[in-house]
Amino acid sequence: MGEEIPEKSVTPVWVLHPDLRNDRFRRDPEFALQEAVSLAEAMPETDVVGATIVPVPKIRAGWLFGKGKTEELKQQFVETHVDLVIIDGTLTPVQQRNLEEEWNVKILDRTGLILEIFSDRARTREGVLQVEVAALSYQRTRLVRAWTHLERQRGGLGFVGGPGETQVEADRRALDERIQNLKRQLEKVVRTRALHRQSRARVPFPVVALVGYTNAGKSTLFNRLTGANVFAKDMLFATLDPTMRSVELPSGRTIILSDTVGFISELPTQLVASFRATLEEVLEADLILHVRDISHPLTDQQSRDVTTIMTDLGVSKETPLIEVWNKVDLLDAQEQEGILAKSEREEAIFATSSITGQGIEELLDAVSETLTDPKTYRDLVLPYSDGKKRAWLFSEDLVEAETQGEDGFHLKVHWTARQEKNFRDM
Known part of the structure; x- marks a missing residue:
């Protein structure tokens, strides 16, 4: 045995x-x-x-x-x-x-x-670092004590202790040094993310960020749209570490979809600060999908909490936003009828069910339409030495006509504001 x-x-x-x-x-x-x-x-x-x-x-x-x-x-x-x-x-x-x-x-x-x-x-190194920064910032404000009457069976932060456990018994200077060291490690993560964003900008694929109150159904929607298998459960904070996948829209256009940590009312300030690196994907997004659990009795209050946190993070009011009224399958027939009628009247509201797929097709059409930038014509003159930029313009199929002159290549291009920005940033 x-x-x-x-x-x-x-x-x-x-x-x-x-x-x-x-x-x-x-x-x-x-x-x-x-x-x-x-x-x-x-x-x-x-x-x-x-x-x-x-x-x-x-x-x-x-x-x-x-x-x-x-x-x-x-x-x-x-x-x-x-x-x-x-x-x-x-x-x-x-x-x-x-x-x-x-x-x-x-x-x-x-x-x-x-x-x-x-x-x-927390599963990724980034997530672990962010939690530790937040935890130490929190511990810095209070004395951390050892408790022996609660048996410890798992890893954690030291707030719930157990036999033989050693807890933070350092002074504030030691805590500050540890926090600064962790922040330096996180800065490397931020720089890596910035490089990834630059790579995507050169592709370029627009980024669509899913945000919402915790347990609103973001991960379930993410899985349905991407075919991924991200952990999704009827549980608060089921998703912590950010996940990104490419998605091909029905129009044929490719986007990068980003699933983020759920927001919650009275979110601790330490967490908002430490998770800023993760939430930079929201700050840089071309489109935000605000996923709401429309079946929740306090859905309006949850929506206000999410809006407040996005404002605190510095999300631009210029960023296009679509409200996804999720979990309509949990409403009774009369409630569903009212929600569907309202979503039909409002251009930026879509009633969906991540479980049944209701409204998903219409949502994807709206995402595609929102990301379709108007194009303008512009005449460019590139020196003969600037072959890299010229090659990029042709690879993106932006050149309508080209002639050569004494000062270089004369090109007529047809592009979006985003493509022009990518070109100027090269």
């Missing part, structure tokens, strides 16, 4: 959503708690045993919750043998320390939770 493989330890988790009544950015508490539970379930080796909305009329300094509520929750955690409490909000280091000591549990706030998930999902 073979040796038995020990079962992985599962950590019992309780999720709390503090409902800050005086917060002008207050989200619907029911849906906020539901999203927080989904995030908690996305962590491996965890078992969500309970979830609670906690009304917070007034924040108690150093504790967040009032004294009575703090004691009531402590009793709840003792009775359910909870080891980890996730608080769906931002905790100060003092609040986290006080609550951990009072409840005798490990606590993750929203930022720590998302970083844990990202740490588990």
Whole structure:
């Protein structure tokens, strides 16, 4: 008989959503708690045993919750043998320390939770570097403690600890040095990406970026359009590392389709900063497809969150954008009828189902039409020594007529603004 493989330890988790009544950015508490539970379930080796909305009329300094509520929750955690409490909000280091000591549990706030998930999902070197930069930036603001009552069965960031684990016990200078070293490594990745973009510009294929709230169905749409097998699951942050594939549109035109990490409300600032390199594909995109889960009750709010993050990233308002109202197959007949009617009235809205393929053909036609640039005629004079540029013009089939003069080649070209820019940048 073979040796038995020990079962992985599962950590019992309780999720709390503090409902800050005086917060002008207050989200619907029911849906906020539901999203927080989904995030908690996305962590491996965890078992969500309970979830609670906690009304917070007034924040108690150093504790967040009032004294009575703090004691009531402590009793709840003792009775359910909870080891980890996730608080769906931002905790100060003092609040986290006080609550951990009072409840005798490990606590993750929203930022720590998302970083844990990202740490588990990162597959490429770039993704791992980005998560580590974000994690160290987060750790820099608080004291990291060793915990021995949670058994560790996986890699991660050190927020959820285990026996014998060594955690970051360096001073801020050491952390800063590590962060700077990681950023230098990431800069190399950025330079490599820039070179790849230059190569694509010389081809040239336009880049179409998929963006959207996490779990909106971007990866499923990406797989349908490209025939790829990108990990797609009904789970928050199923996609972390960027994926790019070439796609031939029905018109015969080739594009580069880019799948990106999903956005989420209250995305930690450390993550926005560290994932900027990945999201540069969005900044450089010729067309953005904003994929929305149109079946979600808070789809409009999610859409606003995505728009806010894109603005924060510096995405140009001049970049063409098409809204893809995905998951129409999850709507009832009456809702579908309303959504389809609205999409027919609005030029830049397409109702689709990545699962059934509904609306995909019309979407691809719109992508092709949007990327069809108007062409203009221009007369050029190239010195005889500039054979490289002349060869490029002919290879792109842009030359309508050519004569030779004393000063060089005289060419009449017919090109798009993009092709002219590529020519000037050579």
